[in-house]
Amino acid sequence: xxxxxxxxxxxxxxxxxxxxxxxxxxxxxxxxxxxxxxxxxxxxxxxxxxxxxxxxxxxxxxxxxxxxxxxxxxxxxxxxxxxxxxxxxxxxxxxxxxxxxxxxxxxxxxxxxxxxxxxxxxxxxxxxxxxxxxxxxxxxxxxxxxxxxxxxxxxxxxxxxxxxxxxxxxxxxxxxxxxxxxxxxxxxxxxxxxxxxxxxxxxxxxxxxxxxxxxxxxxxxxxxxxxxxxxxxxxxxxxxxxxxxxxxxxxxxxxxxxxxxxxxxxxxxxxxxxxxxxxxxxxxxxxxxxxxxxxxxxxxxxxxxxxxxxxxxxxxxxxxxxxx
Amino acid sequence: xxxxxxxxxxxxxxxxxxxxxxxxxxxxxxxxxxxxxxxxxxxxxxxxxxxxxxxxxxxxxxxxxxxxxxxxxxxxxxxxxxxxxxxxxxxxxxxxxxxxxxxxxxxxxxxxxxxxxxxxxxxxxxxxxxxxxxxxxxxxxxxxxxxxxxxxxxxxxxxxxxxxxxxxxxxxxxxxxxxxxxxxxxxxxxxxxxxxxxxxxxxxxxxxxxxxxxxxxxxxxxxxxxxxxxxxxxxxxxxxxxxxxxxxxxxxxxxxxxxxxxxxxxxxxxxxxxxxxxxxxxxxxxxxxxxxxxxxxxxxxxxxxxxxxxxxxxxxxxxxxxxxxxxxxxxxxxxx
Numbered sequence: 007x008x009x010x011x012x013x014x015x016x017x018x019x020x021x022x023x024x025x026x027x028x029x030x031x032x033x034x035x036x037x038x039x040x041x042x043x044x045x046x047x048x049x050x051x052x053x054x055x056x057x058x059x060x061x062x063x064x065x066x067x068x069x070x071x072x073x074x075x076x077x078x079x080x081x082x083x084x085x086x087x088x089x090x091x092x093x094x095x096x097x098x099x100x101x102x103x104x105x106x107x108x109x110x111x112x113x114x115x116x117x118x119x120x121x122x123x124x125x126x127x128x129x130x131x132x133x134x135x136x137x138x139x140x141x142x143x144x145x146x147x148x149x150x151x152x153x154x155x156x157x158x159x160x161x162x163x164x165x166x167x168x169x170x171x172x173x174x175x176x177x178x179x180x181x182x183x184x185x186x187x188x189x190x191x192x193x194x195x196x197x198x199x200x201x202x203x204x205x206x207x208x209x210x211x212x213x214x215x216x217x218x219x220x221x222x223x224x225x226x227x228x229x230x231x232x233x234x235x236x237x238x239x240x241x242x243x244x245x246x247x248x249x250x251x252x253x254x255x256x257x258x259x260x261x262x263x264x265x266x267x268x269x270x271x272x273x274x275x276x277x278x279x280x281x282x283x284x285x286x287x288x289x290x291x292x293x294x295x296x297x298x299x300x301x302x303x304x305x306x307x308x309x310x311x312x313x314x315x316x317x318x319x320x321x322x323x324x325x326x327x328x329x330x
Numbered sequence: 331x332x333x334x335x336x337x338x339x340x341x342x343x344x345x346x347x348x349x350x351x352x353x354x355x356x357x358x359x360x361x362x363x364x365x366x367x368x369x370x371x372x373x374x375x376x377x378x379x380x381x382x383x384x385x386x387x388x389x390x391x392x393x394x395x396x397x398x399x400x401x402x403x404x405x406x407x408x409x410x411x412x413x414x415x416x417x418x419x420x421x422x423x424x425x426x427x428x429x430x431x432x433x434x435x436x437x438x439x440x441x442x443x444x445x446x447x448x449x450x451x452x453x454x455x456x457x458x459x460x461x462x463x464x465x466x467x468x469x470x471x472x473x474x475x476x477x478x479x480x481x482x483x484x485x486x487x488x489x490x491x492x493x494x495x496x497x498x499x500x501x502x503x504x505x506x507x508x509x510x511x512x513x514x515x516x517x518x519x520x521x522x523x524x525x526x527x528x529x530x531x532x533x534x535x536x537x538x539x540x541x542x543x544x545x546x547x548x549x550x551x552x553x554x555x556x557x558x559x560x561x562x563x564x565x566x567x568x569x570x571x572x573x574x575x576x577x578x579x580x581x582x583x584x585x586x587x588x589x590x591x592x593x594x595x596x597x598x599x600x601x602x603x604x605x606x607x608x609x610x611x612x613x614x615x616x617x618x619x620x621x622x623x624x625x626x627x628x629x630x631x632x633x634x635x636x637x638x639x640x641x642x643x644x645x646x647x648x649x650x651x652x653x654x655x656x657x658x659x660x661x662x663x664x665x666x
Binding site for chain 1: 356391392394396397399401402403404405406407408409410411412413414415417432433436437440441442443444445446447448449450481482484504505506533580
């Protein structure tokens with residue numbers, strides 16, 4: 007049974023989702039100025055997924071993420087200030103400016119890394135889960151992957167391996183409808199990604215990814231099952247990204263008004279706020295206070311990132327090996 | 331007299347001793363035990379050529395058979411290494427890197443750098459390589475150069491049983507990802523190997539034979555070919571120095587350059603294809619950094635730019651021979 011959410015849990019969940027949203031909206035704005043290097047793939051719109059899953063995890067559980075990884079990082083406990091500096095290419099970043107948006111990792115909080123290779127994380131979580139199983143630790147590993155990665159051989163291999171070894175892994179498919187510009191209606195041969203679970207002898211469930219509570223419950227059940235030695239599960243979360251595949255994507259492949267309609271009718275933060283305020287669990291003023299605190303945090307992270315030093319020549323060749 | 335065992339036994343012994351020393355060492359791969367889920371014998375094979383035989387019963391739960399899913403289990407080894415295990419994944423034939431390379435070169439090799447020095451990935455990937463078994467184009471390649479190209483990986487190519495044991499123990503204890511490549515024609519080679527545990531450090535070449543006329547740098551099985559050639563050349567009054575780098579990454583450039591500076595002549599013998607090979611790499615090193623010492627052109631003796639053929643008649647032509655080394659050495663000695 008998934009743990010009952012306390013008032014503190016609800017406030018934490020809201021703060022996490024709001025932090026992700028603010029982080030991503032700010033990157034969207036700042037990227038347009040041309041100051042942020044490289045590619046960024048924004049997670050805005052998908053916050054309920056990372057948050058609903060990671061609220062069921064502890065710091066010693068592991069997650070593997072994707073190229074769209076900022077939300078997973080924040081939800082797993084990576085410091086957003088270090089993340090912002092990383093994305094700005096600063097020496098003070100989470101990865102000293104050597105990884106960037108697509109490679110933010112913090113093993114100290116069980117975050118195995120965003121990943122620039124679609125489907126790269128599936129095999130890795132089989133390893134962290136195997137380690138936990140061999141050591142007799144009740145830890146789980148979650149592989150976040152998208153509808154694009156759902157068609158990668160690595161994910162199929164990992165699902166089979168996790169089932170064969172009966173590993174505590176949750177395959178968490180975030181189906182946002184598009185692999186770059188290709189619709190999952192075209193690229194995924196079955197109606198739901200979760201339908202594939204039965205082929206690997208594991209449970210599969212599809213949930214509404216705009217609803218934090220639905221994700222929290224479904225992921226929580228799968229995680230609890232894995233913790234008890236029940237083996238892997240596949241959870242498909244259907245949601246939407248508010249921005250393009252990468253910043254700069256004009257998204258002409260999407261329907262006119264598609265994102266605006268979702269923002270107005272399904273947005274995870276709106277739904278969450280409406281639910282917890284209408285039933286009296288949380289006051290609107292408390293949510294507003296969180297919004298202000300989060301905005302201040304993200305503002306400060308940008309100010310800091312902009313003024314922090316970039317890595318220098320002395321950093322070019324460090325950390326290739328532990329020893330060489 | 332010291333104990334003699336085979337290259338294959340040396341590898342098995344290294345795995346056995348390290349598994350006994352450290353509970354975090356696990357072995358995984360296709361049929362590393364053999365028989366998982368079957369009605370008959372468990373540990374039926376102990377690896378496709380029996381290299382891991384016997385470990386399954388000695389180390390319960392830590393010799394793990396896998397489905398034929400190289401990306402899956404190599405990646406699992408990488409993931410397990412990220413949280414403190416010391417997995418030894420067997421890729422069986424190195425040629426199979428084509429179905430799992432991403433997990434090796436984009437994941438394992440890059441974690442430490444991409445993550446700002448916060449990751450350690452102490453994984454070992456063992457694989458057999460090399461021609462001579464009539465195994466044809468997809469089971470006979472020498473791909474150490476491919477791994478050597480990738481920063482973040484260490485690459486080990488032992489040429490004899492002593493080095494195989496010491497280098498494998500070093501590989502398992504090393505905190506970086508290591509590709510450990512075993513030439514399949516060397517598995518039956520016997521040599522003196524201490525019973526106790528020991529390590530051979532990375533990046534330290536072995537001077538297999540001393541001489542003052544010609545430096546021969548040879549890798550893996552090619553060390554034997556170089557020794558045959560050197561014995562032949564000795565009769566003709568040509569004294570060869572043979573250097574076995576033992577690891578291609580890190581590469582002991584100092585020992586190679588010092589020898590070239592002494593002899594003024596260099597032959598590199600590399601079983602792999604010629605382009606972007608260890609032969610061309612080492613030749614380039616000497617050309618750039620020991621040019622003034624050279625008395626003759628550098629010679630590269632490699633396999634041809636062609637897949638490894640099946641027919642024995644062709645495969646014998648493919649593999650660099652002692653005769654080719656002898657001919658090259660004589661031409662260099664006579665060069666003016």
